[in-house]
Amino acid sequence: MTTIFDAPEEFASTALAGFADVYSRYVRLVKGGVVRSTAVPKGKVSVVVGGGSGHYPAFAGYVGPGLADAAVAGDVFASPSTAAVARVCRQADQGGGILLGFGNYAGDVLNFGVAAERLRAEGIDVRIVPVTDDVASASVETPAKRRGIAGDLVVFKIAGAAAEAGLSLDEVERITRHANANTVSFGVAFAGCTLPGAGQPLFTVPKGKMALGLGIHGEPGIREEDTVSAADLAKLLTEKLLAEKPAATRRVGAILNGLGATKYEELFVLWTQVSALLKQAGLEIVTPEAGEFVTSLDMQGCSLTLIWLDEELETHWTAACDSPVLRRGPAIATTPATDTLVDENEALRFPAASEAGKAGGACIAHVFEAISTMLKAAEDELGRIDAQAGDGDHGQGMTRGATAAHEAAKKAVAAGAGTASVLAAAGDAWADRAGGTSGAIWGLLLRAWSNALSDQAGPEGAAVVKGARLALDGVTGLGGAKPGDKTLVDSFVPFVEKLEIAFAAGKPLKQAWTEAAEAAGKAADETAKLTPKLGRARPLAERSIGHPDAGAISLAMVAKTVALQISG
Numbered sequence: 104m105t106t107i108f109d110a111p112e113e114f115a116s117t118a119l120a121g122f123a124d125v126y127s128r129y130v131r132l133v134k135g136g137v138v139r140s141t142a143v144p145k146g147k148v149s150v151v152v153g154g155g156s157g158h159y160p161a162f163a164g165y166v167g168p169g170l171a172d173a174a175v176a177g178d179v180f181a182s183p184s185t186a187a188v189a190r191v192c193r194q195a196d197q198g199g200g201i202l203l204g205f206g207n208y209a210g211d212v213l214n215f216g217v218a219a220e221r222l223r224a225e226g227i228d229v230r231i232v233p234v235t236d237d238v239a240s241a242s243v244e245t246p247a248k249r250r251g252i253a254g255d256l257v258v259f260k261i262a263g264a265a266a267e268a269g270l271s272l273d274e275v276e277r278i279t280r281h282a283n284a285n286t287v288s289f290g291v292a293f294a295g296c297t298l299p300g301a302g303q304p305l306f307t308v309p310k311g312k313m314a315l316g317l318g319i320h321g322e323p324g325i326r327e328e329d330t331v332s333a334a335d336l337a338k339l340l341t342e343k344l345l346a347e348k349p350a351a352t353r354r355v356g357a358i359l360n361g362l363g364a365t366k367y368e369e370l371f372v373l374w375t376q377v378s379a380l381l382k383q384a385g386l387e388i389v390t391p392e393a394g395e396f397v398t399s400l401d402m403q404g405c406s407l408t409l410i411w412l413d414e415e416l417e418t419h420w421t422a423a424c425d426s427p428v429l430r431r432g433p434a435i436a437t438t439p440a441t442d443t444l445v446d447e448n449e450a451l452r453f454p455a456a457s458e459a460g461k462a463g464g465a466c467i468a469h470v471f472e473a474i475s476t477m478l479k480a481a482e483d484e485l486g487r488i489d490a491q492a493g494d495g496d497h498g499q500g501m502t503r504g505a506t507a508a509h510e511a512a513k514k515a516v517a518a519g520a521g522t523a524s525v526l527a528a529a530g531d532a533w534a535d536r537a538g539g540t541s542g543a544i545w546g547l548l549l550r551a552w553s554n555a556l557s558d559q560a561g562p563e564g565a566a567v568v569k570g571a572r573l574a575l576d577g578v579t580g581l582g583g584a585k586p587g588d589k590t591l592v593d594s595f596v597p598f599v600e601k602l603e604i605a606f607a608a609g610k611p612l613k614q615a616w617t618e619a620a621e622a623a624g625k626a627a628d629e630t631a632k633l634t635p636k637l638g639r640a641r642p643l644a645e646r647s648i649g650h651p652d653a654g655a656i657s658l659a660m661v662a663k664t665v666a667l668q669i670s671g
Contacts, residue, residue, distance in 0.1 A: 104299065104399055105296075105297050105299045105301075105348050105401055107394065108299045108300065109382070109501075110302025110322045111298070111299040112178075112300075112503060114156075114179060114300075114311070115155075115156035115157070115176065115177070115178045115179050116178075118156065119132065119137070119163060119176050120132060122137075122159070122163055122164075122427075123466065126164075126427045126452060127140060127428055127565075128140065128165065129141070129156070129166055129425075129426060130166050130167075130169045130427075130621050131440070131444065132446055133173075133190070133191060133194050133580040134187070134190060134447070135164070135175055135176065135184070135186075135187030136153065136174050136175040136176050136187065136191040136627040137166055137173065137174055137176075137193055137201075138166070138172065138194050138195050138197075138444070139167065139168075139172055139173065139440065139534045140193065140439065140440055141167075141168060141437035141438065141439060141440055142437065142438045142439065142440045142441065142465070142667070143172060143197050143286060143440070144200050144286075145197050145198055145199065145351050146197060146199045146215075147172075147197045147199045147266060147267075147269065147272070147509045148194070148197075148199040148200055148201070148202060148203055148265075148266040148270070148272050148275045148424070149172040149173065149195040149196055149197055149199065149200070149201045149202070149266070150170070150171045150172050150173075150201075150202050150204065150259065150262050150263050150266045150275070150384035151164055151171065151172060151173045151175065151188075151191060151192050151195050151201055151202070151203050151204070151279045151424045152171045152173075152174050152175075152204045152205065152212075152255070152259050153174050153175030153176060153177070153183055153188065153191070153200050153203075153204075153205055153212075154175075154176075154205050154206050154255075155176075155177040155178065155179060155180045155181045155182055155217070155320065155538070155539070156176050156177060156178060156179045156180075156184070157179040157180050157296075157298075157320075157398075157400045158319060158397050158398050158399065159395075159398060159430035160395065160396060160397075160398075160427060161255055161396065161397045162174040162175070162176065162255075163170075163176060163428055163430035164426060164427040164570060165230070165259055165260075165263075165428060165429070166360050166426060166427075167268065167424065167425050167426030167427065167434075167448070168196075168423075168425050168426075168435040168437055169263055169264055169267045169279065169422060169423050169424025169425060169426070170198075170259065170260060170263035170264075170424045170425075170426045171204075171259055171263055171426070172263075172266075172430065173192070173194065173195035173197045174191075174490075175187055175191045175192075177189050177210075177535075177538035178299060178318040178499070178503065178537075178539075179245060179400070179496065179499075180298070180495075180496045180502050180539075180544070181210065181319060181359050181496055181499075181537065181538035181539035181542065182205075182208065182210030182211045182213070182538050182540065183538055184214055184534050184535040184536070184537070184538050184542055184546070185213075185217045185218045185534060185535075185543060185546070186218075186531070186533070186534065186545070187213055187214075187408070187535065188203070188215050188218035188270075189218040189221050189329055189516055189540075191224055192218065192227070192229070193222070193445075194444055194445070196227055196623045197264075197376040199231070199271075199272060200227070200228035200229065200272035200575075201222070201227060201228070201229045201230070201272075201583070202229075202230050202232065202262055202275050202279060203215050203218075203219060203230065203231045203232070204233075204234065204255070204258060204259050204262060204271065204274055205231060205233060205234065205251065205255075206233065206234050206250060206251025206252070206255055206319075207233035207234060207235045207247075207248075207249060207250055208250060208251070208320070208540075209537065209593070210401035210539040210541075210542070211231075211233070212233060212244045212541060212600075213540060213543040213544075213581065213582065214542075215230065215231060217543070217581070218222070219231055223656075226453070228272055230272060230275075230276040231458075232258070232262070232276065232279045232280055232283060233249030233251060233283075234254050234255050234258045234259075234283055234286070235247060235248075235249035235250070235251060235254075235283060235319075236249065236250075236251060236252060236253070236254025236255075236257075236258075236283070236286045236287055236376050237249050237250040237252045237254070237289070237290075237316075237348065237366070238287050238288065238289050238343060238344065238507045238528060238617070239253065239289055239290075239315065239316025239317075239324075239325055239343075240318070240341070241246070243347055244604075245327065246284070249498070250318060251287050251357055251405055252290060252318070252319050252397055252408075252571055253288050253290070253319075253360040253396055253406045253408045254286040254287070254288045254408050254410075255397055256358060256396045256397060256408075256428075256429070257282065257286050257356065257398050257408055257420070257484070258279060258286055259360060259409045260278040260419070260424065260429065261278060261282040261416060261419040261420055262278070262282070262643055263277065263418035263424060264418075264420075264422035264424065265278045265279070265419050265499065266317040267422070268419075268599075273486055275560065277610075278415065278416075281415070281416065282410065282416055282419075284352055284610065285410050285411040285413075285416065285539055286408065286410045286411075286413075287344045287408070287409055288344070288406050288407065288408040288409075288435065289316070289326070289340055289343040289344055289406060289407060290316070290317050290340075290360070290362070290405060290406025290407070290531060290579075291313045291314065291315050291316075291317065291318040291336070291404050291405065291623055292308060292313065292324055292362065292402055292403065292404030293313050293314075293330065293365075293403040293404050294307070294312045294402065294403035294404070295307050295308065295321065295323075295363075295402060296307055296362075296363065296399050296400040296401050296402035297401060298321070298400070298486075298495065298496065298499065299348070301486070301495075304321075305321030305322075305323075305490045305495040306321060306323040306490060307496075308324075309325065309327065310586050311330055311410075312327045312328065312329060312330060313327065313328060313329075313330050313331075313404075314326075314327050314404075314656070315327070315328060315339075317402070317404060317406075317437055318399075318559070319361075319362070319397060319398075319399045320399065320409060320496070321399060321400075321490070321495050322645060324331070326407075329628055333372050333373050333375075334376045335387045335646070336373060336376075336439035337373055337376030337379075338376075338380060338382055338405040339474065340377065340406075341377055341380040341381060341384075341407065341445075344407060344409050345381075345459045348384070348386075350412060352386070352387075352411040352412070353385065353386065353387065353409065354387045354389050354412040354414060354417060354560065355381060355386045355389065355409050356389050356391070356409070356410040356412055356416075356417075356420045357377070357381065357388055357391040357392070357407070357408065357409055357410075358392045358393070358407070359373060359374050359377060359390070359391070359393040359394075359405065359406075359407055359408075359410040360391070360393075360394070360395065360396045360397055360405060360406045360407070360408060361394060361395045361398065361404075361405050362395075362397075362398050362399050362401060362402040362403065362404040362405060362462070363399055363400055363403070363407065364398065364401045364404075365397065365403055365404060365405050366536065367393070367394060367527075368445050369405075370393045370405060371393060373405065374387070374393050377407060378556075382543060384404055387420065387470060389412055389417055389420065389571060390420060390421050390431070392429070394431075394651050396428060398639045400617075400657070405598040409496065419468050422621075423435055426483040432566040433435075444529075446563070449478070450530075451514060451518040451520075451560070452517065452518075453515060453518055453519060453521070453524040453528075454520075454521070454523055454524060454558050455465055455472045455518035455519075455558070456519060456520060456521025456522075456558040456559065457521065457558070457559045457560070458525075459522070459559065459561050460522050460558040460559050460561070460605040461516070461519060461520025461521055462561055463522030463525075463560065463561030463562050464512075464515060464516045464520050464521050464522050464524065464525035464558075465516050465525075466522075466560065466561065466562060467512055467522060467525045467526050467529065468512035468513050468515075468516045468529075469668065470510065470665055470668045471505065471508050471509040471512045471529055472509050472665070473664050473665075473666050473668050474505045474508075474509070474661055474665070475502070475505040475506045475508070475509040476658050477660060477661075477664045478498075478505045478520045478657070478660070478661075479502050480502070481498065481517065481657075481660060482498035482499060482502045484498065485496035485497050485498030485501060485656065485657055486499065486653060487539060487581045488652075488656060489653035490648060491647060491650040495538070497653040497654065497657065498542060498653075499551030500537045500538065500539050500541050500542060501537065501541060501545075501657050503536045503537050503538075503544055504532075504533035504534070504536055504537030504541070504546075505533065505534065506536070507527070507532040507533055507537070508529035508530070508532050508533040508536075508549070510532065510574045511523060511528045511529050511531070511532030511533075512525050512526075512528060512529040512532075514528070515528040515529075520591055521557070521558025521559065522556045522557060522560065522561055522562055523553045523554070523556035523557055523558050524553075526549055526552060526553035526556060526604060527549070527553040528549050529549055530545070530546050530547070530550040530552075530553065531546060531550065532545050532548025533545045533549060534546020534550075535549070536626065540654075541591075541654055541657075542584075543581075544578055544581075544582060544591060544654075546578050547574075547579050547593070548574045548583055549574070549575065550577075550640050551570070551573045551574045552570035552573060552574040552577070553570070553572065553579075554570070554573055555567070555569040555570030555573050556570060561657065562614035564606060564611070564615075565606075567612060568602055568612075568615070568618075571598070571602050572599055572603065574595075574599075575592075575599045576594065576596055576602060577594065578591070579592060587633060588633075588635070589633040589634065589635040589652045589655075590635075590652060590654055590655065591649065591654035591655050591658050592629050592651070592655075593626055593627070593629070593655045594623040594624070594626045594627040594630070594655040594656075594659045594662075595623070595650065595655075596626075597615045597619075597622040597623055597625075597626040597628075598610060598622060598623035598658070598659075598662055599619070600618045600621065600622075601615075601618055601619040601621075601622040601623075602615055602616060602618075602619035605618050605619065609629075609662065612669060613666065613669040613670065615668040616662070616666045618670055619662065620659065620662035620665070620666045621661040621662045621663075623655075623658060623662045623663075624659040624662075624663065626655065626659070627651055627652070627658070628651055628656075629651075630652040630655045630656075631648075631649055631650055631651045632648070632649045633646065633647075634648060634649050635646075635654070
């Protein structure tokens with residue numbers, strides 16, 4: 104149980120502020136993350152890492168000389184938003200280009216990817232390396248589908264060392280990809296984790312059992328087995344990884360990682376067995392680590408990470424570094440940073456709007472108030488649905504996003520914004536506050552929808568229907584999801600199609616929207632029969648069967664709520 108907090112929705116941001124205060128010799132707090140508090144040479148490649156909160160010391164604990172230059176932090180178990188990633192990268196940029204590192208999860212891929220596109224458009228050379236070390240999440244034949252777990256630290260450590268050595272962005276990217284390709288991990292859990300403010304863990308493990316192949320976002324393991332002795336557990340972990348050892352490998356780096364509620368002494372006991380098995384396999388262990396490096400709130404469990412070393416990788420694996428979580432080699436001389444961090448917050452500015460447009464903007468804000476209220480009431484239920492094969496944070500993310508969208512819409516209305524600008528501002532706020540996959544998708548959905556509207560008119564029927572199609576095209580274009588993948592798209596497609604057909608038949612917008620919402624609801628329920636093909640639920644496909652997709656359900660709920668707000 105996560106017990107120490109004030110407001111659950113502020114847990115991540117408050118924890119980050121506390122971390123930055125305690126470790127001010129390493130980091131400076133910026134909106135959405137931290138950057139180094141020590142001077143960094145101009146022209147150096149900046150290594151920026153990140154992901155959701157709840158994994159400390161990942162990712163802020165990795166910032167320091169010889170490791171990362173900055174870290175972006177999303178809410179608990181939620182990817183940081185596109186805006187947050189771009190904002191932190193701008194603060195960390197030293198002119199040598201940026202290498203972005205993150206675990207291979209759908210929300211991170213979306214948000215870091217779109218942020219990279221924005222930064223490239225601004226003239227910053229950005230490279231992306233998703234970490235894919237979790238052997239439980241995909242086969243050796245499809246390594247690009249694997250999740251990133253404790254291998255994050257290994258890959259980021261090597262990337263940071265390469266950048267600290269003054270290598271070019273091309274070389275840093277090459278070495279980082281080489282490290283990722285040679286890193287494998289496997290883990291087990293003995294008990295689930297609980298989100299701040301939640302009454303129940305995201306998943307449970309029966310007494311006397313352990314879950315194999317867990318995720319670090321509260322996802323259950325792929326199967327359960329009886330709890331075993333340290334010797335047998337070590338054999339389970341090492342055999343799974345040694346099966347992928349390159350034939351010529353003789354040296355290996357290792358991390359035995361605790362997931363949040365496993366005592367260090369337990370890890371040390373386990374290490375004696377792991378070490379013996381690796382040596383029996385003919386491997387020399389180079390600079391091993393045991394402790395908490397990538398956690399999952401209060402989850403009880405552990406994982407083993409191995410990196411198959413060659414001369415180049417070993418050089419960077421053993422290189423000096425100094426961060427809150429990892430210190431190696433001789434002390435690295437530093438001086439305090441003297442640059443001034445730029446605050447990107449600006450006063451709200453919107454295009455001039457007509458009176459009809461301003462009235463339309465007020466209408467949009469009222470709709471978001473209703474959506475926010477509805478999602479807050481449905482938060483626990485959406486989380487329960489999501490936890491069947493995901494991380495259980497969908498309800499929290501949707502509530503955060505809708506609340507932020509409502510607040511942004513109100514501020515835009517107060518600033519005189521019209522229909523299109525209010526909807527666009529709400530979409531940006533939703534993405535920035537919700538984070539994760541759903542945040543990225545809903546931000547894009549609303550922003551694309553706004554492109555069909557005008558600040559000189561209210562939300563007129565034809566424009567609203569056109570916007571629905573633009574929103575759907577934007578979502579499918581970015582995420583690549585299609586009907587049958589068990590995502591939000593499964594309810595969004597029938598919603599848009601029904602809306603277009605009904606409106607084209609001459610039905611008023613309220614009736615057309617209501618019929619479309621009903622179609623979305625039916626389609627969302629039907630997703631219970633589907634097997635997920637994208638996102639965090641994919642590795643746990645069997646657990647998902649019989650349960651609807653949380654994203655499809657929440658979209659249908661929003662559609663139904665909006666229908667009640669449309670005037671006849």
